[in-house]
Amino acid sequence: MEMEMEMDTPEKKTQIANPIPKFEESPVFNYINNLSPIKPVKSIHVTQTFSSLTFASLPSIFASPQVNSRKESRFLKRHQELDLEIPKDSNAVADSDNGKDTAGQNENAKKLQGNLDVNINVREASADPVDESFEFVIELPQILKYDCASPDCDVALPETDAECIAQQPDGSVLQQHTENHALEIEGDAKGISRQEGDPVQFSLDGSNSKSTDVLSFSSPNDAIAFRGLIPTSPVISTGLLTSLVSSAAQYEIYGSPERRQLLHQITSDGHYAEEDPSLLTVEAGMETDEFRTEMEECLNKGEGGDGQGLVPFGYKMSADMHRGMRRRCLDFEVAEPPRKSSDVHGPSSSSLVVEQSKSNKASKDKQPIHVKQGGGSKKRILPGIGLHLNALTSSSKNIEQETVLPECVPQLSTSNQDNMNSIASENEMDPAVNGLQLTEYDPTQAFVNYEEINQLSPRKRRRRDLSGEPEACKRCNCKKSKCLKLYCECFAAGVYCIEPCACQDCFNKPIHEETVLATRKQIESRNPLAFAPKVIRASDPVSEIGDESNKTPASARHKRGCNCKKSNCLKKYCECYQGGVGCSINCRCEGCKNAFGTKDGSIVTGMDCETEDDSEKSEKGADDHLAWTADGQKNLERNDSVILSTPSHLNRPSLPWGFPPKTNQRMGGPGLLGTSSSFMKQPPPQTSPDDTLGILCGGTPTVGIIKGTSPNGKRVSPPHTNSSSSSPGQRTGGRRLILRSIPSFPSLSQQH
DNA sequence: GAGTTTGAAACT
DNA sequence: CAGTTTCAAACTC
Numbered sequence: 001m002e003m004e005m006e007m008d009t010p011e012k013k014t015q016i017a018n019p020i021p022k023f024e025e026s027p028v029f030n031y032i033n034n035l036s037p038i039k040p041v042k043s044i045h046v047t048q049t050f051s052s053l054t055f056a057s058l059p060s061i062f063a064s065p066q067v068n069s070r071k072e073s074r075f076l077k078r079h080q081e082l083d084l085e086i087p088k089d090s091n092a093v094a095d096s097d098n099g100k101d102t103a104g105q106n107e108n109a110k111k112l113q114g115n116l117d118v119n120i121n122v123r124e125a126s127a128d129p130v131d132e133s134f135e136f137v138i139e140l141p142q143i144l145k146y147d148c149a150s151p152d153c154d155v156a157l158p159e160t161d162a163e164c165i166a167q168q169p170d171g172s173v174l175q176q177h178t179e180n181h182a183l184e185i186e187g188d189a190k191g192i193s194r195q196e197g198d199p200v201q202f203s204l205d206g207s208n209s210k211s212t213d214v215l216s217f218s219s220p221n222d223a224i225a226f227r228g229l230i231p232t233s234p235v236i237s238t239g240l241l242t243s244l245v246s247s248a249a250q251y252e253i254y255g256s257p258e259r260r261q262l263l264h265q266i267t268s269d270g271h272y273a274e275e276d277p278s279l280l281t282v283e284a285g286m287e288t289d290e291f292r293t294e295m296e297e298c299l300n301k302g303e304g305g306d307g308q309g310l311v312p313f314g315y316k317m318s319a320d321m322h323r324g325m326r327r328r329c330l331d332f333e334v335a336e337p338p339r340k341s342s343d344v345h346g347p348s349s350s351s352l353v354v355e356q357s358k359s360n361k362a363s364k365d366k367q368p369i370h371v372k373q374g375g376g377s378k379k380r381i382l383p384g385i386g387l388h389l390n391a392l393t394s395s396s397k398n399i400e401q402e403t404v405l406p407e408c409v410p411q412l413s414t415s416n417q418d419n420m421n422s423i424a425s426e427n428e429m430d431p432a433v434n435g436l437q438l439t440e441y442d443p444t445q446a447f448v449n450y451e452e453i454n455q456l457s458p459r460k461r462r463r464r465d466l467s468g469e470p471e472a473c474k475r476c477n478c479k480k481s482k483c484l485k486l487y488c489e490c491f492a493a494g495v496y497c498i499e500p501c502a503c504q505d506c507f508n509k510p511i512h513e514e515t516v517l518a519t520r521k522q523i524e525s526r527n528p529l530a531f532a533p534k535v536i537r538a539s540d541p542v543s544e545i546g547d548e549s550n551k552t553p554a555s556a557r558h559k560r561g562c563n564c565k566k567s568n569c570l571k572k573y574c575e576c577y578q579g580g581v582g583c584s585i586n587c588r589c590e591g592c593k594n595a596f597g598t599k600d601g602s603i604v605t606g607m608d609c610e611t612e613d614d615s616e617k618s619e620k621g622a623d624d625h626l627a628w629t630a631d632g633q634k635n636l637e638r639n640d641s642v643i644l645s646t647p648s649h650l651n652r653p654s655l656p657w658g659f660p661p662k663t664n665q666r667m668g669g670p671g672l673l674g675t676s677s678s679f680m681k682q683p684p685p686q687t688s689p690d691d692t693l694g695i696l697c698g699g700t701p702t703v704g705i706i707k708g709t710s711p712n713g714k715r716v717s718p719p720h721t722n723s724s725s726s727s728p729g730q731r732t733g734g735r736r737l738i739l740r741s742i743p744s745f746p747s748l749s750q751q752h
Numbered sequence: 753g754a755g756t757t758t759g760a761a762a763c764t
Numbered sequence: 765c766a767g768t769t770t771c772a773a774a775c776t777c
Binding site for chain 1: 757758759760761762
Binding site: 476477478479480481485487488489567571572573578 | 771773
C-alpha cells in the first residue's frame with residue numbers, strides 16, 4: 001500500500017513542488033512527509049562546468065533530448081529517486097538550486113518535472129525492494145565521491161569493488177539481501193539519525209546536502225545510467241552497496257569506527273550489519289590485499305567474458321553512476337586540504353559529504369589505509385569532476401595517476417551502447433572491445449604505475465597534477481586575463497575555474513555565468529573553432545580503424561597546426577606535441593622533431609626523439625616525457641603506429657559537435673606498454689576510442705594500466721591497439737569515454 | 753619558488 | 765594577413 005501511495009504521490013508532489021517553493025507547507029506535502037521516514041535534506045548543487053550552467057548547445061549535442069534537459073536536474077532526479085518516498089527532497093533540492101542559481105530557477109523547475117517523470121518510471125519499473133536498493137545505490141556514489149574527494153584518492157576502487165561484487169558468485173546472497181537493504185536503508189536512515197554520527201544521514205542525506213553535487217551527473221550519460229539502474233537487478237544494487245561499503249572502508253570513508261559500523265550495517269543486511277563482525281572482516285579485507293584480489297578477480301572475469309556476459313547490466317549502470325560522482329573530483333580536491341583529525345569525528349556531523357570527506361581523511365591519518373592496494377591501481381583523480389566534460393577529456397597529463405579500472409570497461413560497453421551508442425559505434429566500440437580492455441588490464445601494473453607516480457618528486461607530481469589533470473580538473477593560474485580568454489586553460493576547456501586554480505580576478509565562475517557565456521560567444525564569433533578541440537583525429541573512425549596500422553600518429557592532427565620556433569615541437573610548448581599528435585602540413589614549425597610525427601610525415605621514434613632530446617636537453621626532457629607519457633606515445637607510435645591524441649582532444653572531442661570525428665587514435669602498442677613502465681601510466685588502452693573507456697571509467701583513471709597489449713584482444717592488433725588512444729597525456733582513458741558519450745559542451749559555433 | 757622561455761591568443 | 769603585444773603555461777634554475 002505504501003508503495004503505491006508513494007509511487008503516486010511523488011509525481012504529484014514533485015510536479016507541484018517544483019513550481020511552488022512553498023509546497024512544503026501544503027497539506028499534501030506534509031502528508032507525504034509523514035509517509036516517508038526519511039527527512040528531506042537540502043542539497044546544494046554546485047556545478048562548475050559551463051554546461052551545467054547553461055550551455056544550451058549541450059542538449060543538442062546529446063543524442064537524447066532528455067538527457068540534456070536532465071542534465072542539471074540529474075542531481076535533482078537523484079534526489080527524487082532517492083527520496084522517492086520523500087517528497088521534500090525534490091522540493092528541497094529545487095529550492096536549493098533556485099537559491100543558488102536564481103537564473104536557472106525556472107529551468108530547474110522544468111527540469112525537475114521532467115525528472116519526475118523519469119523517476120516515476122523508475123519506480124514503476126522497479127517498484128519494490130529493488131527500488132529501494134536502487135536508491136541506496138544512488139547514494140553510494142556519493143560516498144565514492146567522498147573518497148575521491150580525498151586528495152590522494154586512489155579511490156577508484158570503489159567502483160571496482162562494486163563490479164566485482166556484482167560479478168561474484170556470491171551475488172546470489174547479495175541479492176537475497178537486497179530487498180532487505182532497501183528496507184534497512186530506510187531503517188538505517190531512521191536509526192542513523194539516532195546514532196551519534198548520524199552516519200545514516202551521512203550516507204543517505206549526504207547526497208542531498210552538498211554532496212549532492214557529487215551525485216549529480218554531469219554528463220547526460222548519467223541520466224542514462226540511471227535508466228540502466230532501474231532495470232538493474234537487485235543483485236547489482238546490492239553489489240553496489242557492498243562495493244560502496246568496501247570502497248568506503250578502503251578509503252577510510254568511515255572516519256570513525258562508528259561510521260564504519262553504520263556503513264556496514266547499511267551495506268549488509270540489517271541482519272549482519274551492526275553486529276556481524278564477519279562483514280567487517282570482509283570489508284577490512286577489502287581494504288587491504290583482499291580488495292586487490294577481488295579487483296583482480298573482477299578483472300579476470302571481465303576478461304574471460306566479454307563484458308556482456310559477465311557484467312550485469314546493472315553493473316554498467318553503476319559505472320555510469322560512478323562517473324557522475326567522479327566529476328566532482330574538483331570538489332574533493334578542494335576538500336582535501338581541510339582534513340583534520342578533529343573533523344573526522346564530528347559528532348554529529350550529519351553534515352555533508354564534506355565532513356565525511358574530512359572524516360575520511362582524518363581516518364586515514366588515524367588509520368592507515370592501504371590506499372595503494374586498491375587505490376594504487378586505481379587512484380582516481382577524477383579529473384573530470386567538477387569540470388566540464390570537455391575538461392575531462394582534455395586532461396591527460398595526469399593520466400598516470402589515474403588508472404584505468406577494469407570496471408570501466410564493462411560499463412563502457414553497456415553504457416556506451418545505450419547512451420552514446422551512436423558515438424560509440426562510430427568509434428568502433430565493440431562490446432567485445434570492452435571485454436578486451438578488461439582483459440588486458442593489469443591491476444598490478446596499474447598499481448606499479450601508481451606507485452611510480454607517488455614516488456615522483458613532489459614537484460613532478462604536482463606538475464602532473466596540474467598538467468595532467470588539468471584536463472580533467474584543469475587549473476589555471478591566470479593573472480590578467482580574468483580567466484575569460486583562451487589563455488586560461490579552464491576557460492578554454494569550457495570549465496569553470498575552481499578552488500585549486502590560482503587565478504586572480506577570476507570571472508570564470510558560475511557567478512559570472514553571463515559574462516562567461518558572453519565572452520565565450522564573443523570569442524567564438526571571432527573564431528568558431530576556438531573552443532573546438534585543438535587536435536583533430538581523422539574523421540572516419542571506420543577508415544581509421546582499417547587504416548590504423550598505416551596511420552602514423554599524425555593521423556590525429558592539430559587543428560591549426562603549431563608555430564614552434566625553438567622547441568622543435570619536442571616540448572609541451574608545442575600544441576601538437578602536447579596533444580600527442582604529430583605535426584602536419586598545417587604546422588609552421590621550424591625544425592620540427594615532433595615525436596609523434598613531424599610535419600614532413602616522418603615519425604621520430606621514441607628513441608630518436610629521446611636521443612635528440614637528450615642531446616639537446618636531455619634528461620629533463622626524458623623526465624617530462626615520462627611524466628606525461630610522451631615516451632609512451634612515442635613507443636606506441638613505433639610499435640603500433642598508434643596515434644596519440646592529446647588529452648584535450650580526447651576529451652572534447654569531437655564527437656558531438658561536429659568536429660570531425662576523431663580518428664581513432666590508437667594507443668600505444670603493446671610494445672610500449674610492455675616496455676616502459678612509465679608508459680603504462682598513461683593510458684589507455686583501449687579499445688574503442690577513448691570514449692569508450694572514458695565513459696566507462698568515467699572517472700576512473702586509468703590508465704595505462706591497461707595493458708599494452710591490445711586491450712581488446714580484438715584490436716589488439718599490433719597494428720594498433722585500438723584506436724583510442726590515448727595520448728600520453730590523455731591517458732585518461734576513462735575520460736575520453738566520457739567525452740564521446742557526452743559531448744563536451746558544444747561550441748557555440750556548432751550551435752549556430 | 754622565482755625567473756625564464758615559449759608559443760598561442762589577442763590585438764593592431 | 766602580417767606584425768606586435770599580451771598572456772600563461774612550460775620549463776629552468
